[in-house]
Amino acid sequence: MAVCSFYPLNPNLLSFSDYLVLSHHSQAYLSVRKGSVRVRVLSTHSNAKILKPNRKSRYGHTFDDTDDDWLLPDEFAEPVDFEVDGKKRVNLQKKTSPREGFQGMINASSLKENFVLAGDHRPFKVRTSNKSREKSRFKNSTKEADSSGINRQGKLMTGKSTEDRYPKLSEEINLDKKWIPLLDYLSTFGLKESHFIQIYERHMPSLQINVCSAQERLEYLQSIGVKHRDIKRILLRQPQILEYTVESNLKSHVAFLMGLGIPNSRIGQIIAAAPSLFSYSVENSLKPTVRYLVEEVGIDDKILGKVVQLSPQILVQRIDISWNTRYLFLSKELGASRDSVVKMVTKHPQLLHYSIDDGFLPRINFLRSIGMHNSDILKVLTSLTQVLSLSLEDNLKPKYLYLINELRNEVQSLTKYPMYLSLSLDQRIRPRHRFLVALKKAPKGPFPLSSFVPTDESFCQQWAGTSLDKYLAFRQQLLLKEFAKKYERRG
Template identity: 60%
Template sequence: MDASCLGSDQRQDKGDDKNPRNRRPQRSTPPPPCPAATRRGCAVAFSLQTNVRLLKPNRRSRRSRYPYYDHDEDDDEEEADEFEFEEEDDYEGDDDLSGLEYPGVLYSNNPRAPIKKLVREKPALKQNWEGRQPKTRSRYDTPEKIDALHAKSKASRSIGLVDTDNEVELKNESISRSMFHKLQEEYDFDDKWLPLVDYLCTFGLKESHFTNMYERHMACFQISQASAEERLEFLLSVGVKSKDMKRILVRQPQILEYTLSNLKSHVAFLVSIGIPSVRIGQIISAAPSLFSYSVEQSLKPTVRYLIEEVGIDESDMGKVVQLSPQILVQRIDSAWKSRFLFLSKELGAPKDKIVKMVTKHPQLLHYSIEDGLLPRINFLRSIGMRDTDVLKILTSLTQVLSLSLEENLKPKYLYLVNDLRNDVQSLTKYPMYLSLSLDQRIRPRHRFLVSLKKAPKGPFPLSSFVPTDERFCKQWAGTSLEKYHTFRQSMLLKGFAGKTGRRTLTSRR
């Protein structure tokens, strides 16, 4: 990730405060850090927990529905006991805490930080990328005040303790009771948190997930089981899948604290910008941190900026957000200006062409210029394309900017000229070729027609890769769909065996 580019997206000079479009939304003053976290020596930072997935250009959306289109990212794997976290960028806190039932401090944003029991020491505020400390200081910033607050909390916790072995009726007793005792030994979990932990276990959370939630935002466990169930049931009712709830809770544990009215107002906002009701759950799963932003002071101004300054058509906003939900929770003003200037200067791209790119592939606003955009533009130049050709391809297929050079673009180009005997100019007519899977579509169809002796002489027609399998078999191969699928499967197995060095089993008739 280009650090310089990221910095420009996140930094706001004091002089820009006069411009209402550049002004950061006002936030509630964060309250004091939780004593339990301070006791464990956790660094405290008023930081935004945003899942920045698209800063690396060689990544694809996990929600792709087209298996024959190429994207440079592995398919989703089933989550094992250890939860896979996405890297998140740490920058100054922009979280709107007004929707919290119990507003609390956001803890260290790095999910990969080791979980250790540390000697209690003076809490250190985590510095942001410029080396500056957050402007807001906690009023509990001395060891003496923290000790006093911790003692008070410990005393209040000892009153009215629940017998966790007898009095609490659990839904997942065989799992949650033993797990909770381990959490109590390691993290001093309050006995009153058991019903909530038991309820969250219904979504598949394990010990490692609870420890990460505790380290990130311990205050979320102070919510009653009934309140948590009410809020999560609402999310399920608007389309969030139960299997996605684990990821949401670990990435954004504060969601347990947001009031029902807060959740409903954000869902209403998504509907108002054109998100279909059937896609609301997917948007929330992809960017759960949107609930930490004020609708009036942050989300709506972001949409206005995209429409008025960037130039995206208002009717396209729903589609843009569906393609990149993170666009709502990331600073896009500096990102737009820097990428607009780069594409204008580098390729002579007019604004309407760049707006078209952003509308088709809004992730463009988050790709690094030096490590993402420029290397791919230079690659297209290196294979003989003029800047006008490069601009034509990027306008019609902006997704090219997300593909890996070594594992995607270069192999396809070599197959184009060596096996298909086409020249580079054919890509300007059929840019879609670059987005298709070499192993799943391009090579199997080419080899299938060659095996049937139906491959035309001379350059192989790239138009044969465009239609569906059924139309390809009818129009080009003149054979059954089953025969083609059998051929392709056999070819894929041989390719897999070649890569792994294993033998493939062949059936004998």
């Protein structure tokens, strides 16, 4: 049996104020590390600020580089019960009463450390018994040498102790030698000691899984299209996936996705993007979310599969709140009709994740500042909703300045060709403009934005009247010059 496990809590050891802190959360688990014991408490309240500042999307906008766990369960979401190695187990995300939920998690008689609660960082002591026996058990478990493991080819290897093979991990936690075969197997997916510490803190029981069971589950995921390189990312975000049995859990969720019309070739990508969907009950959470999208939002069920492919997280977020707040905002701010907002969600469902204060408003206000009216902004957003994901400084502003100063166009031209805002300034807009100018084939007056729409080959045939190779060589030379200018400015 593993040294570290969940311990039932004696509520009598909690102060009244500490109990109040616990009672306002519905998810928690224990994280035991050498020298400290932490109760990790996960709030189920909505995150008011979804769009964070340090990760860029494919369109240049910024997001927080976190996993999809901030996408909180919807009002009717009920996390699924799952089986662990043939035994029924209740998902720790399932809602329980404070006393009932914590009673089965922490055994205060086995602890001799301090607890630190999220939201209340005042430490409080826990009375313990049999201290000497507990101390001896932890000490012996960490010093016991491990004589077997599994290399990348699945063969046994011997001769290294637990501390020698995983020194940093042994320093951080009370490492059970029985975990070593699983750690060796997971290492074949690129996980390192620092990643195991993250998994331990996030969901320690995942490291207690039998290596054969873990291999069965990960091989199944790969068989349905999950890439080998994505396994590490999935495990860091949703380590509980090691506990979900193939027959009782994984296959039912895959069947649900296929039932939405999602092709087999895209299943693996959706799982990699939103692995937490396995922790949600198909019947009590995922299907009600789908019904809400169809019946309340108004998305055509025939294209629902395409919407999910664009944003898999839509299945695991608080969809009712996300939809209502953004619909009400757009209707009040821009006079958007319900049909217009439904079109936006259908084309770019990611907008349901964007913050109103940090995502919607800054971009709408920028478009207003350059002279666009609400009706014009609504046309642009309905046609090209991903404008709400574009970076102001790195995308929208530079393209607007190039439109006015270089292309000699009016801002109103964007309502007819909003796609201009989604095109790359360096790779598409500037090279084509400069190429036609160099060939002396640039039209007089405002430069036509329609010339940026076709493919490179069509552009050369219709506008430049020259070969594709000649244009590509010109673009490459221009990119090198622009790079040199940026390098000089930085220097």
